[in-house]
Amino acid sequence: MSSQAEKHVVIVGAGFGGLKAAQELAGSPVRVTVVDRQNHHLFQPLLYQVATAGLAPGSIAVPIRGVLSKQDNARVVLGEVVGVDTDRREVALRDGTHLEYDWLILACGAKTSWFGNDQWAEHAWGLKNLRDALSIRERVLLAFEAAEREPDAATRRKLLTFVVIGAGPTGVEMAGAISELGRQVLVGDYRNIHPEDIRVLLVEMADRVLTPFEEELSHSAQRQLEDLGVEVRLSTRVEDVDADGVRLS
Ligand SMILES: Cc1cc2nc3c(=O)[nH]c(=O)nc-3n(C[C@H](O)[C@H](O)[C@H](O)COP(=O)(O)OP(=O)(O)OC[C@H]3O[C@@H](n4cnc5c(N)ncnc54)[C@H](O)[C@@H]3O)c2cc1C
Known part of the structure; x- marks a missing residue:
């Protein structure tokens, strides 16, 4: 003692x-x-x-x-x-x-950086703690519920469009997991949602995903994401985020 x-x-x-x-x-x-x-x-x-x-x-x-x-x-x-x-x-x-x-x-850790755009936090989530994770989960699942009841196909697709900003390890994992969840898990449970209604975009300012890793690994990760149905947008900046959507460069 x-x-x-x-x-x-x-x-x-x-x-x-x-x-x-x-x-x-x-x-x-x-x-x-x-x-x-x-x-x-x-x-x-x-x-x-x-x-x-x-x-x-x-x-x-x-x-x-x-x-x-x-x-x-x-x-x-x-x-x-x-x-x-x-x-x-x-x-x-x-x-x-x-x-x-x-x-x-x-040893207090780090907090999400919005790269000088703190106002985006009102419409998007970081992923640093359980509260963030549960907010994202709720938002994703509620989007599927809303889409299931939406008769208009264009509005349904809008409800099922998910944008992940930043293709570091967290963004890559999130984009892949949302696409997998939507296309392989949830889609079977809904009557009015079809795989082609679901759109997951991964937006990255650099010219490849996972920039801290070797190029070969970046390309492999990108191929795997695309196989999961993720649209990878490279060399693309996010210019604004508001309640209606994300404006890309
Ligand atoms: C989504 C995500 C995925 C990741 N994936 C990987 C991975 O695959 N591989 C990898 O190596 N790393 C990964 N990381 C990084 C890794 O998790 C972090 O580097 C690591 O958690 C940092 O540890 P830390 O002890 O510095 O801080 P943290 O783990 O953030 O811990 C900080 C602690 O301090 C507490 N705290 C903060 N402020 C106060 C205060 N004022 N008073 C009292 N308590 C306070 C917090 O509650 C928290 O418990 C990932 C990080 C995230 C967010």
Whole structure:
């Protein structure tokens, strides 16, 4: 067991970074406190599966307390850090309490960048947390419901047009999964929706998908997306997003 005399390490964030730091300190003569505003660690790489109804939220979220339960020198605090006072060596939590530290590790992750177009957030979603994933899932499933009841074919196709912006790993996975969900899973459950009604566009400013990877892999990924029915639009900028749609360059 740890004692009050030992140095106190406060870790903000129980993502991969924060948990790894905490686990590396197991057995060290320090007290470790992991603070997170959520009670669960989220496996972000599979968020797209939740967003496309392939997995339930609980499949990719594990309780932080459970992960650290066997680590005697670690404790978990549920709370949102709203400030750090480096002179006093304490972090402030939203509930008005403070935690003193000797060492502080900030592992708060990242948030979605709208590349200077924050107003787009009103009409589109990022994919960083379960709330985002569930919003996308709801929107996709409700679009199918609306399309099923829509007698006009053109309006039906409009309802079933999905635009994914950005062909990095997340965009590629999302576009492929939406197309697969629509064409291979949902279409059989609806009477008035046909595979050709469903349109998934993946828009990318660069001249290939998955730019951090080798060109050969980009081309292979693009072919696989096209086999799934995704329209890949390369060298194309998104100029505006509003309630009616997306304007492309
Ligand atoms: C959709 C998606 C798919 C991905 N796919 C892959 C992949 O296939 N392979 C791969 O290697 N990487 C992938 N990544 C990237 C990888 O998930 C991230 O690099 C990794 O999660 C970052 O870990 P982190 O600990 O820095 O932050 P995070 O995992 O984001 O954790 C940050 C934690 O800090 C908490 N927090 C934030 N602010 C506060 C605050 N003020 N107070 C208290 N708590 C706070 C949050 O609740 C969260 O639990 C993917 C990411 C996304 C979004």
